[in-house]
Amino acid sequence: MSAPIPQDQVGARYAVSAEPVLFKKGEILKVVVKVTNTGKVAVNSKGKMPVNLAVSLVDGAGAMVKKEFVRVPLPPQGIPAGGSADVVAEVPAQAVVGNTLRFGLVQEAVAWYSDYQIQPLDDGPFKSCEDQGKPTLCGKDGKPLTRQ
Numbered sequence: 001m002s003a004p005i006p007q008d009q010v011g012a013r014y015a016v017s018a019e020p021v022l023f024k025k026g027e028i029l030k031v032v033v034k035v036t037n038t039g040k041v042a043v044n045s046k047g048k049m050p051v052n053l054a055v056s057l058v059d060g061a062g063a064m065v066k067k068e069f070v071r072v073p074l075p076p077q078g079i080p081a082g083g084s085a086d087v088v089a090e091v092p093a094q095a096v097v098g099n100t101l102r103f104g105l106v107q108e109a110v111a112w113y114s115d116y117q118i119q120p121l122d123d124g125p126f127k128s129c130e131d132q133g134k135p136t137l138c139g140k141d142g143k144p145l146t147r148q
Helices: none
Strands: 012-023 028-037 051-058 064-073 084-092 100-107 121-123 127-131 134-138
Touching: 012 100, 012 121, 028 100, 051 084, 064 084, 084 100
Parallel strands: none
Antiparallel strands: 012 028, 028 084, 051 064, 051 100, 100 121, 127 134
16 A cells, blocks of 8 residues: 555454464464455555554453554455455464453554544453463453464
């Protein structure tokens, strides 16, 4: 993307496509987010003003803990207007303990889509717990996350 996308041409919808999983010995939490581009133009993570999936941390009261937590590029081919793609976010598991992950698109150096009243996706909260006597991470349902 080489120019700002006008506000009236952006749009997005988000959904978790698969249950979050832990990997790399429980150090990394992987969440797959289906991003649907409801805007009028294709978006991609290329150029001086790329569109990325931003991951922020929000606490139990809904207050922002860390807005600039992780950025995830869109698939190399981008997402056409009206199209969808699964975007895989990998975040440090320990950082999410007690927090919720908030997902939303951002056009770098331009605007967060949430600034345009496009609803982000919250997934969590994630909490410390035990699975068969070993410390791990539990999802919003209170059950230990699967390890890969």
